[in-house]
Amino acid sequence: MSLLETRHITQHFGGVIANSDVSIAVEPGEIVGLIGPNGAGKSTLFNLVAGVFPPSQGEVIFDGEAVTALPATARCARGIARTFQVVKSFESMSVIDNVIVGGLVRTSGVRAARAKAYEVLEFTGLAHRAGVPANALIPSEKRRLEVARALATSPKLLLLDEVLTGLTPSEAERGVDLVREIRKTGVTVLMVEHVMEIVMPLVDRAIVLDLGRVIAQGKPSDVVRDDKVITAYLGERHRARGA
Amino acid sequence: MTAETIIQSLASGLLMGLLYGLIAVGLALIFGLMDVVNFAHGEFLMAAMYATLGFATFALLDPLIAAPLVAFAMFGFGALAYLGVVRFAMRARTNVGMVQIFATFGLAIVMRGLAQLLLTPDYRSIPSSWLGGKTLAVAGIFLPEPQLAGALISVAAFAGLYLLIHHTDFGRALEATREDAGAVALVGIDKNRVFALGWGLGAALVGLAGAVMAIFFYIYPDVGASFALIAYVTVALGGFGSVFGAFAGGMIVGLVEATTALVLPPSLKSLGIYAVYLLVVFIRPRGLFGSL
Amino acid sequence: MDAASFASSRRRALLIAALLAVAAACLPLVVKDVYVLNILVLTLMYAALSQSWNILGGYCGQISLGHALYFGLGAYTTTLLFTKLGVVPWFGMVAGGAISATIALALGYPTFRLRGHYFAIATIVIAESAYLLFLNWDWAGAALGINVPVRADSWLLFQFRRSKLPFFYFALGLACVTWLVTWAFENSKWGYWWRAVKDNPEAAESLGVVVFHSKMAAAAVSAFFTAVGGAFYAQFVSYIDPESVMSFQFSLLMALPAVLGGIGTLWGPALGAAILIPLTELTRSYVGGGGKGIDLIVYGVLIMAIALARPEGLVGLFERRKRIETAR
Numbered sequence: 001m002s003l004l005e006t007r008h009i010t011q012h013f014g015g016v017i018a019n020s021d022v023s024i025a026v027e028p029g030e031i032v033g034l035i036g037p038n039g040a041g042k043s044t045l046f047n048l049v050a051g052v053f054p055p056s057q058g059e060v061i062f063d064g065e066a067v068t069a070l071p072a073t074a075r076c077a078r079g080i081a082r083t084f085q086v087v088k089s090f091e092s093m094s095v096i097d098n099v100i101v102g103g104l105v106r107t108s109g110v111r112a113a114r115a116k117a118y119e120v121l122e123f124t125g126l127a128h129r130a131g132v133p134a135n136a137l138i139p140s141e142k143r144r145l146e147v148a149r150a151l152a153t154s155p156k157l158l159l160l161d162e163v164l165t166g167l168t169p170s171e172a173e174r175g176v177d178l179v180r181e182i183r184k185t186g187v188t189v190l191m192v193e194h195v196m197e198i199v200m201p202l203v204d205r206a207i208v209l210d211l212g213r214v215i216a217q218g219k220p221s222d223v224v225r226d227d228k229v230i231t232a233y234l235g236e237r238h239r240a241r242g243a
Numbered sequence: 244m245t246a247e248t249i250i251q252s253l254a255s256g257l258l259m260g261l262l263y264g265l266i267a268v269g270l271a272l273i274f275g276l277m278d279v280v281n282f283a284h285g286e287f288l289m290a291a292m293y294a295t296l297g298f299a300t301f302a303l304l305d306p307l308i309a310a311p312l313v314a315f316a317m318f319g320f321g322a323l324a325y326l327g328v329v330r331f332a333m334r335a336r337t338n339v340g341m342v343q344i345f346a347t348f349g350l351a352i353v354m355r356g357l358a359q360l361l362l363t364p365d366y367r368s369i370p371s372s373w374l375g376g377k378t379l380a381v382a383g384i385f386l387p388e389p390q391l392a393g394a395l396i397s398v399a400a401f402a403g404l405y406l407l408i409h410h411t412d413f414g415r416a417l418e419a420t421r422e423d424a425g426a427v428a429l430v431g432i433d434k435n436r437v438f439a440l441g442w443g444l445g446a447a448l449v450g451l452a453g454a455v456m457a458i459f460f461y462i463y464p465d466v467g468a469s470f471a472l473i474a475y476v477t478v479a480l481g482g483f484g485s486v487f488g489a490f491a492g493g494m495i496v497g498l499v500e501a502t503t504a505l506v507l508p509p510s511l512k513s514l515g516i517y518a519v520y521l522l523v524v525f526i527r528p529r530g531l532f533g534s535l
Numbered sequence: 536m537d538a539a540s541f542a543s544s545r546r547r548a549l550l551i552a553a554l555l556a557v558a559a560a561c562l563p564l565v566v567k568d569v570y571v572l573n574i575l576v577l578t579l580m581y582a583a584l585s586q587s588w589n590i591l592g593g594y595c596g597q598i599s600l601g602h603a604l605y606f607g608l609g610a611y612t613t614t615l616l617f618t619k620l621g622v623v624p625w626f627g628m629v630a631g632g633a634i635s636a637t638i639a640l641a642l643g644y645p646t647f648r649l650r651g652h653y654f655a656i657a658t659i660v661i662a663e664s665a666y667l668l669f670l671n672w673d674w675a676g677a678a679l680g681i682n683v684p685v686r687a688d689s690w691l692l693f694q695f696r697r698s699k700l701p702f703f704y705f706a707l708g709l710a711c712v713t714w715l716v717t718w719a720f721e722n723s724k725w726g727y728w729w730r731a732v733k734d735n736p737e738a739a740e741s742l743g744v745v746v747f748h749s750k751m752a753a754a755a756v757s758a759f760f761t762a763v764g765g766a767f768y769a770q771f772v773s774y775i776d777p778e779s780v781m782s783f784q785f786s787l788l789m790a791l792p793a794v795l796g797g798i799g800t801l802w803g804p805a806l807g808a809a810i811l812i813p814l815t816e817l818t819r820s821y822v823g824g825g826g827k828g829i830d831l832i833v834y835g836v837l838i839m840a841i842a843l844a845r846p847e848g849l850v851g852l853f854e855r856r857k858r859i860e861t862a863r
Contacts, residue, residue: 090739102743149738153742332843341798349842353831528648528650
């Protein structure tokens with residue numbers, strides 16, 4: 001059974017069709033990349049899976065349960081966690097307090113949540129900044145905090161929204177390592193990304209959206225050679241490194 | 244209660260509403276520009292009324308003649324208020340909303356204290372003015388002339404404001420700064436200058452209202468307080484940041500207030516406005532025309 | 536900062552609070568002047584009120600400028616129950632608190648969907664409506680208000696004529712209780728949820744926080760204690776009217792100490808009250824007589840000065856050293 005399934009998701013905002021008949025599946029333990037040119041509808045699909053708003057049409061099935069009618073808070077309780085493309089840290093709180101908020105979902109109280117938070121901070125390499133107010137972090141640390149906070153909710157599925165975009169090469173490499181480590185703990189990852197060179201070697205499978213539709217899915221090496229994908233990127237001829 | 248009385252009430256209510264709109268639009272403008280709610284707005288009105296009294300007493304100018312002068316003086320005052328107080332409030336990195344509220348609230352109290360100190364708490368009025376106490380009969384309805392003048396000035400001011408915002412460079416600078424205060428420096432717009440001028444403009448508008456209201460309202464240090472709340476409700480009703488919202492909101496408030504006064508005792512006339520506000524924001528949490 | 540040092544900072548705060556409470560309790564031994572004692576009682580009351588306001592406004596980020604509603608409800612419930620039905624004010628206090636909390640919850644439904652300024656104005660408007668209604672409600676005394684008949688000193692009836700000392704200790708107790716409640720909530724899941732809702736409701740939702748429930752809880756707790764303060768005030772001054780317990784000015788006065796002291800902090804409200812109330816009262820008596828307005832000028836300048844110079848509140852003065860320590 002797939003961990004996540006979307007069935008015939010269609011989403012329109014007024015006259016604009018952002019997603020059209022999108023049916024995808026994510027298996028447990030996978031790292032799946034959601035890619036596509038600008039305006040393809042990746043963020044919309046992402047938000048629909050996360051539960052930010054209900055789809056105009058279609059269903060979202062998570063772990064065998066229809067969650068389409070559930071809001072983000074309920075989906076988080078069931079094991080879907082997400083990061084935001086524009087980082088939304090709790091600026092007035094310290095790093096550890098930020099993560100504790102995430103930890104409270106699954107634990108019995110603040111003490112347990114704090115212990116979990118320290119664990120997660122160690123895992124994501126932010127333990128040395130635990131007492132620092134979130135607004136004092138540098139951008140890449142804030143990204144890391146977003147991920148740590150989401151991980152503290154003990155998710156089954158982690159949705160990463162352009163977590164690797166705009167990082168320096170060394171920061172990006174550390175980010176990729178972190179995603180791999182996350183998968184090793186048993187968390188399934190669905191990530192929206194722009195930076196092909198980073199994402200393609202990382203993901204098991206890639207799903208390509210263009211103009212709201214799924215135009216290709218499969219192994220990165222296959223997807224990258226797909227004519228439709230190349231055309232969608234309009235002349236941006238890309239070969240994955242090492243493919 | 245006859246149909247005539249009702250129409251009479253609604254007519255005065257509409258006129259008053261246009262005046263409320265004029266009071267409120269300065270607030271809407273400032274908020275739309277820089278996300279600051281001026282808690283001293285009522286005191287700006289009070290200052291304008293006293294200024295009008297001053298012109299009437301010492302220069303023997305009729306309030307209507309003095310109105311442009313009062314507006315001009317208030318323009319300077321508003322710009323000064325920004326440069327001297329608000330500019331620093333906006334530098335706060337934490338709790339920016341609260342800082343603005345209380346910085347302008349502090350200013351309001353200081354203004355009230357100064358008025359009490361320098362001008363005494365006595366209720367004053369302008370003894371004689373061109374339109375004071377006169378009414379114009381239109382199709383059987385008696386419209387008080389000061390309010391009528393106020394309504395006309397209000398409409399003219401809104402029209403002028405529309406032209407200013409949409410057809411002048413300053414208006415464009417205003418809009419640009421409103422959209423992205425941080426970025427305008429890149430196109431050579433001095434954000435501080437625009438903010439100061441915006442405050443000046445907002446104060447000038449309420450100055451016009453104050454000049455007209457001085458004709459038929461008592462002038463005393465706390466007079467601003469009662470109108471301030473109406474102004475805030477008007478702006479919120481119309482939607483923060485919307486100039487047209489202030490215009491529409493003002494008229495709605497004026498009409499609702501007049502209607503409420505027909506059915507409830509006069510001390511409760513504001514209840515209607517409050518109820519309408521709560522109803523509107525329940526359905527449209529951003530006010531009627533608000534986008535912020 | 537690790538778990539051990541965090542726990543010790545919590546204990547330290549509790550210790551400091553206990554010491555301050557004991558010190559305050561000893562004040563009446565050295566201060567005998569009735570006028571000064573009066574100011575102290577008011578200071579403690581405002582500390583408690585502002586601490587209650589701070590729970591909703593400071594921690595949860597919902598700035599209410601209509602809290603006088605709850606204060607007034609507390610005052611009127613107690614007084615009406617006492618004067619009309621002979622009910623002991625202690626029960627009236629609890630009843631007032633319960634009624635206020637219930638109304639806060641009821642009001643939460645329409646108002647908590649509003650953001651920022653729209654919410655603040657809604658709170659003002661609701662409080663003003665209540666004020667106007669009470670002003671015209673003859674059974675409740677209308678504009679003339681209600682006198683609380685004081686016959687003899689009695690703890691049961693919570694009225695004291697000869698010495699105001701018991702009121703002082705009650706006010707101290709209330710200030711301590713509200714501080715303690717805040718302290719407890721700070722390290723509870725509610726405290727974390729409130730701050731998350733304040734900083735970023737969307738992110739909070741993505742982490743499983745039900746924003747609406749958080750706001751409701753904060754509103755109910757805040758309203759309850761504010762009402763208790765109102766009930767206390769009614770007994771303390773033995774006379775209430777809409778102007779003194781339900782006006783907009785009063786709503787602002789409840790929020791002010793928290794803002795000046797440090798909104799959303801544990802010590803802010805108490806610190807703010809300790810500075811603001813004595814200063815206001817003293818300026819009013821020494822300079823304010825005769826409607827000169829000088830007390831207003833001083834008051835206004837003080838508010839502007841702190842709002843502009845120390846936006847994070849006066850607590851910031853004490854916290855700077857701590858911040859450098861932990862940001863290693």
